[in-house]
Amino acid sequence: MHRKSVSPVVVAALLVGGGRAAWGQVVTASWGAQAIPALTETNVVPGDRSLGEARVLLPVAMLHAAVLGGRLRLVATANLEKYTIPHGELAPGNWGESFEDRRHPHTLVHELMLVGGGSHLYVAAGKGFVPFGSDDPMSRPAVLFPVNHHLSQILERAVAMAGVRVRWVTLEGAVFNGDEPVSPGSWPAWDRFGDSWALRLTIRPVAGLETQASTAWVHSPENRPGAGPDDRKTSISARWERGRWYGELEWARTATADGFFVFHSGLGEAALQLSGHRPYLRIERSDRPEEERVFASPFRTRRPLFENSILGITRWTIVTAGDALELRRGPLRYAPFVEGSWIGIARVGGGVFDPIVFYGREHGASITVGIRLAIGMPMHRMGRYDMSPAEGTAPMTMPMDHGERRE
Amino acid sequence: MTRMKWVHVVIGSLAATACAGDSGKGTSPPPPTSIVLVDSLPIPQNYGIHDQFIRDGLAFVCAWNTGLLIYDVGNGIKGGTPASPKLVGQLVPSADSVPGGAQVHNAWWFWNPNTNEKKYLFLGQEGPGTIGASSQGDIHVIDVSDLTNPQEVAHFRLAGAGTHNFWMDEANQVLYAAYYNGGVVRIDVSGTLSGDISSRLIDTVSFGAGNTYTWGVQLYNGSIYAIDMVSGLWHLNASLGSLGSSGGGNNEAARYSSDLWVANGYAYTGTWDHFRRTGLIGSLLKVWQLSGTGAPVAEDSILVSGVGAVSDAEVSADGKLLMFSTESGPNSGFWFYSLAVPAHPTLLDKYLISSGVHTATFATIGGRLYAFGAENPSGAALIILDVTGLDQ
Numbered sequence: 001m002h003r004k005s006v007s008p009v010v011v012a013a014l015l016v017g018g019g020r021a022a023w024g025q026v027v028t029a030s031w032g033a034q035a036i037p038a039l040t041e042t043n044v045v046p047g048d049r050s051l052g053e054a055r056v057l058l059p060v061a062m063l064h065a066a067v068l069g070g071r072l073r074l075v076a077t078a079n080l081e082k083y084t085i086p087h088g089e090l091a092p093g094n095w096g097e098s099f100e101d102r103r104h105p106h107t108l109v110h111e112l113m114l115v116g117g118g119s120h121l122y123v124a125a126g127k128g129f130v131p132f133g134s135d136d137p138m139s140r141p142a143v144l145f146p147v148n149h150h151l152s153q154i155l156e157r158a159v160a161m162a163g164v165r166v167r168w169v170t171l172e173g174a175v176f177n178g179d180e181p182v183s184p185g186s187w188p189a190w191d192r193f194g195d196s197w198a199l200r201l202t203i204r205p206v207a208g209l210e211t212q213a214s215t216a217w218v219h220s221p222e223n224r225p226g227a228g229p230d231d232r233k234t235s236i237s238a239r240w241e242r243g244r245w246y247g248e249l250e251w252a253r254t255a256t257a258d259g260f261f262v263f264h265s266g267l268g269e270a271a272l273q274l275s276g277h278r279p280y281l282r283i284e285r286s287d288r289p290e291e292e293r294v295f296a297s298p299f300r301t302r303r304p305l306f307e308n309s310i311l312g313i314t315r316w317t318i319v320t321a322g323d324a325l326e327l328r329r330g331p332l333r334y335a336p337f338v339e340g341s342w343i344g345i346a347r348v349g350g351g352v353f354d355p356i357v358f359y360g361r362e363h364g365a366s367i368t369v370g371i372r373l374a375i376g377m378p379m380h381r382m383g384r385y386d387m388s389p390a391e392g393t394a395p396m397t398m399p400m401d402h403g404e405r406r407e
Numbered sequence: 408m409t410r411m412k413w414v415h416v417v418i419g420s421l422a423a424t425a426c427a428g429d430s431g432k433g434t435s436p437p438p439p440t441s442i443v444l445v446d447s448l449p450i451p452q453n454y455g456i457h458d459q460f461i462r463d464g465l466a467f468v469c470a471w472n473t474g475l476l477i478y479d480v481g482n483g484i485k486g487g488t489p490a491s492p493k494l495v496g497q498l499v500p501s502a503d504s505v506p507g508g509a510q511v512h513n514a515w516w517f518w519n520p521n522t523n524e525k526k527y528l529f530l531g532q533e534g535p536g537t538i539g540a541s542s543q544g545d546i547h548v549i550d551v552s553d554l555t556n557p558q559e560v561a562h563f564r565l566a567g568a569g570t571h572n573f574w575m576d577e578a579n580q581v582l583y584a585a586y587y588n589g590g591v592v593r594i595d596v597s598g599t600l601s602g603d604i605s606s607r608l609i610d611t612v613s614f615g616a617g618n619t620y621t622w623g624v625q626l627y628n629g630s631i632y633a634i635d636m637v638s639g640l641w642h643l644n645a646s647l648g649s650l651g652s653s654g655g656g657n658n659e660a661a662r663y664s665s666d667l668w669v670a671n672g673y674a675y676t677g678t679w680d681h682f683r684r685t686g687l688i689g690s691l692l693k694v695w696q697l698s699g700t701g702a703p704v705a706e707d708s709i710l711v712s713g714v715g716a717v718s719d720a721e722v723s724a725d726g727k728l729l730m731f732s733t734e735s736g737p738n739s740g741f742w743f744y745s746l747a748v749p750a751h752p753t754l755l756d757k758y759l760i761s762s763g764v765h766t767a768t769f770a771t772i773g774g775r776l777y778a779f780g781a782e783n784p785s786g787a788a789l790i791i792l793d794v795t796g797l798d799q
Contacts, residue, residue: 227453227472229507229535257506257535260543292681295715295736302735304784306454306471306765308507308535309542311682350540350617352663352682 028066032377035059035084036143038370044092044343046101046298048360056084057370058138060110062377073115075128075385081105082184088299092343092366093147093316095288097180098303103145105184107156115385122386123162127188129383130154131161131172131200132216133235134250136382141246141271141280141324143339143368147316148265148286151252152235153383154198154216156181158188163386170202170386178219179226182303192226195219198233202386208242222305229257229308244273256289257308263287276327278335282320287313290353312351317344324372335372341365442743442758443793445490445777448478455787457533459779460514461770465554466492466779467514467528468789474499474509475530477554480779480791481772484554489777489791498557500547503564505534510544513766515573516551517596519580526552527560527600529582531570538682539620539637539663542587544569548600561600563607565589572623572666574631576645581609583631585621590614591633591643593650612650614638618657622679627669630699634667634676640695640703654702659693661685666731670722671749672697673706675729677717690717692731692742694750706750713738719766722746723776728755728798730778734763741767741780741790743797755797762786 036059041052059080066073081089088094088102097104113126129136133152137145146152154176161174177188178196200214214235220228237250247270254263265286272279290311291301322339343364345355355362450456454471461467464482467475477495479487487493502508512533518525528551534543548561568589575582580597590613594604612633613619620636631643631650639659644651662684665677674695680687689712695703711717715735722729729744729752740759744752760782767780776798780790 223454225452227508258504260506260535260541261537290682292715292735295713304452304454306457306784306787307512307533308510309533309538310536311538312540313537349537351537352539352684357683357685 026067028070030064030377031062032375032379033059033061034372034374034379036370036372038143038368040090040144040366040368042090042092042343042364042366044101044345044359044361044364044366046293046358051090053090055089057081057089057143059084060138060379062380064377064380071116071118075111075113075115075126075380077111077382078108079106079110079184080108082108086184087297089144091144092341092364093286093288093318093345094145094149095147096150097182098301100291100293100299100301102299103149104181107181107184107186109187110156111382113159113385117163120165121163122165123160124385125160127156127158128385130157130159130176130198130216131163131174131383131386132198132214132233133200133252133383134212134237134239134248135384139379139382140248141269141278142282142320142322143337143370143372144320144341144366146265146267146282146284146286147288147318148250148252148267148284150180151233151254151263151265151286152237152250152267154218154233155383156188157196158190158193160193161385165386168204170204172200172202172386174198178221178230179224180221182224189224192219192224195226209238209240211238212236222303224304228305229260231256232259246271246273261289261310261313263289263313277323277325279323280321282318284320285315285317287315287348290314290351310351312353313348314353314355315346315348317346318342322368331375333372333374335374337368337370337372339368341367441796442741442756443796444758444790445793446492446789446791447782448492448789448791450476450787450789452784452787454510455784456765456781456789457511458513458766458781459768459789460516461768461772461777461779462516462518464772465495465516466770466789467516469511469514469530471510471512472499472508473497474511475514475528475549475557477551477557478789480770480777489772489775489793492789492791496551496553496555496557498549498559500530500532500549500559501562503532503545503547503562505532505543505545505569507534510534512544513572515575515582517575517582518577520578521580521597526550527596528557529573529575529596531573531584533571534569536569536587540588541567542569542571542589542620546570546573546582546584546594548596548604561602561604563594563604565592565605565608565611571621574623574625576626583624583626585624585633586611587620587622590619590621590635591624591631591650593645610650612643612652614641614652614656622665623667625667625669627697628699630697632667632669632674632697632703634664636663636665636679639664640667640674640676642697642701642703653700654698656702658703658705661687662691665690665716666719668720668722668729669697671726671746673749674703675720675722675731675752677720677731679716679718681715681735688712690714690733692717692720692729692744692752694752696750707752709744709752711738711742715763718764719768721767721769723769723798724771725798728769728776728794730767730769730794732764732767732780734765734783736763737761739763741778741792743778743794745797758792760790764790
């Protein structure tokens with residue numbers, strides 16, 4: 001990330017126009033914002049019907065600031081989905097935080113982290129991502145989230161972490177609160193801080209290649225008072241990003257209730273930067289618990305829970321392909337896109353849940369069209385605070401920061 | 408083959424009774440009768456309250472990971488009344504390595520007529536499960552000789568399955584337990600109970616692989632009746648050396664079944680429709696005629712719209728009043744029916760609670776009839792209603 005040395009007088013103007021600024025040599029700051037107006041249509045809907053919805057997805061504002069030559073950094077991200085998708089985003093297979101077949105809205109304060117340290121040692125604390133798993137789907141090519149979001153990332157927690165980096169190996173550890181958000185306006189249960197932990201080992205053997213293996217113990221994620229069963233989570237991934245190519249392979253496993261319920265996920269995705277175009281492909285197979293839907297909405301499950309039973313496990317196989325046209329007008333970057341998915345649903349093991357009864361089908365499709373709008377700094381790699389000051393806060397060059405732009 | 412002579416449809420405050428095959432004209436709803444809320448006792452939100460067992464003016468509240476709470480609701484030991492319950496004692500039993508903690512779900516206070524002991528309380532632990540397929544959870548035996556200081560003294564585990572509702576043959580010192588995918592188990596609970604009592608298993612009965620997920624069991628006139636979520640209502644023969652099916656079963660294919668109560672020569676069973684087995688809406692309270700030696704025969708059915716389940720059913724001791732609880736929907740709460748004609752209950756009144764009632768139990772205290780209910784979280788509470796006015 002580049003930084004400019006300018007007087008405070010012009011900071012405001014830079015903030016408005018460019019997204020990066022500096023207060024002399026003392027404070028550097030970057031900011032950015034994005035939103036994705038999109039229309040999704042799918043025939044994988046409870047009740048054997050089709051449904052289309054237009055919503056503004058992922059409306060976020062980011063602020064990164066640094067002092068002491070980058071040795072103390074603030075990473076802040078506000079997510080306004082509380083206002084744009086209060087009832088979730090139509091997304092077959094997505095689940096978590098009492099939503100099913102809709103992606104839940106993220107919390108208003110998505111990240112608010114203080115990161116201190118240098119190239120070899122860092123500490124961080126605040127509300128944000130736990131060092132576990134792969135990058136948040138928000139900062140990856142496809143717009144619709146994969147099914148494995150709650151298997152492969154742990155986010156929006158009160159977290160304290162530390163990391164050690166020796167050459168191309170980084171080891172991070174964290175403690176955090178196990179409870180997941182109960183609403184887009186909620187904060188972590190502070191009295192539960194420290195009841196869960198995570199470890200992640202990252203190896204970057206060559207430029208562009210990053211591999212990680214991580215494990216986490218999450219206490220009672222779905223019951224805020226702490227009465228629910230625990231999750232033992234594991235994730236392994238390899239990520240390649242260099243030149244025009246981006247790709248990732250990941251595998252994740254979550255064992256709930258001492259392994260009484262086990263959920264697996266495998267995912268591969270790739271994107272290629274062409275002249276002004278960015279085609280991408282994602283192939284995923286992930287398990288999902290099936291819970292009772294509430295009377296008021298077939299897209300919601302009961303919270304708070306009052307028992308630990310599920311209706312079964314489904315395995316979702318989704319192939320998603322899309323293409324985005326990356327354009328620019330002044331400081332505004334905009335990328336019209338189209339994204340389609342083929343969706344297969346299968347039962348795993350026993351249980352009463354039957355996709356034929358619930359959806360009227362075992363195969364379906366979805367299509368999403370929309371436009372990514374962005375200004376300022378590109379979306380950073382959410383889930384990574386281990387970059388050295390020289391690397392800033394690790395911007396994600398995909399999906400918005402590569403390639404030729406047309407004025 | 409299921410035979411449905413009568414269908415009642417209950418929508419909101421309307422109650423209509425129609426004889427199948429006739430003109431379908433409804434009758435006017437009966438005049439409202441009085442239900443008096445005498446108390447709503449808050450229960451900690453550790454999944455709230457699942458069930459309650461009331462005997463001799465004591466309420467044994469099964470409050471999940473909060474454990475067992477014993478309240479004086481008219482016994483006198485602590486000066487409690489239904490309107491002002493007083494905590495007598497409490498206990499969090501061991502988790503027994505079952506994921507999720509103590510998960511106290513249901514209870515039975517064993518009054519042994521052979522020894523006159525009132526020493527043991529059996530607690531059911533409802534561990535994680537996949538409905539229709541798998542379950543976990545043990546039976547915990549609590550010594551309540553000192554009600555102010557209950558102590559766990561024994562436990563029972565059935566490998567590969569978890570327990571649900573109980574019934575006791577107290578005279579014969581036998582505990583029957585519904586065991587979800589394990590069917591029905593019969594356990595010898597005579598004498599002193601200590602440590603692991605798994606060896607006291609007398610017998611089990613299953614209704615077939617993929618066809619067994621048993622919710623409840625009841626002893627009635629020497630017969631055992633079991634309600635299975637998957638395979639419906641069964642009549643079991645308990646008099647032989649081993650438990651065996653003597654009739655019924657595979658008699659409710661359109662819905663998953665839930666609780667049962669047997670009285671007046673009829674069985675009253677609910678349906679669990681949190682996930683619909685077919686496209687049928689609402690939940691049923693079904694009435695079955697019992698012959699005592701053969702298969703139950705479906706006699707009547709009450710459809711309650713706007714709920715996810717008829718979660719519990721019970722008939723008052725005098726056989727006059729049927730109560731069932733409902734949850735997950737705008738018509739959640741307590742429902743009360745007259746059993747003037749036991750085969751065809753008629754709606755008397757209801758008491759709706761938006762968060763739902765998971766279980767409901769009758770108790771007679773001080774000459775008055777009360778309904779105790781487990782209100783679901785959030786706002787979990789032990790609800791106590793005076794329903795004496797309905798029991799005419």
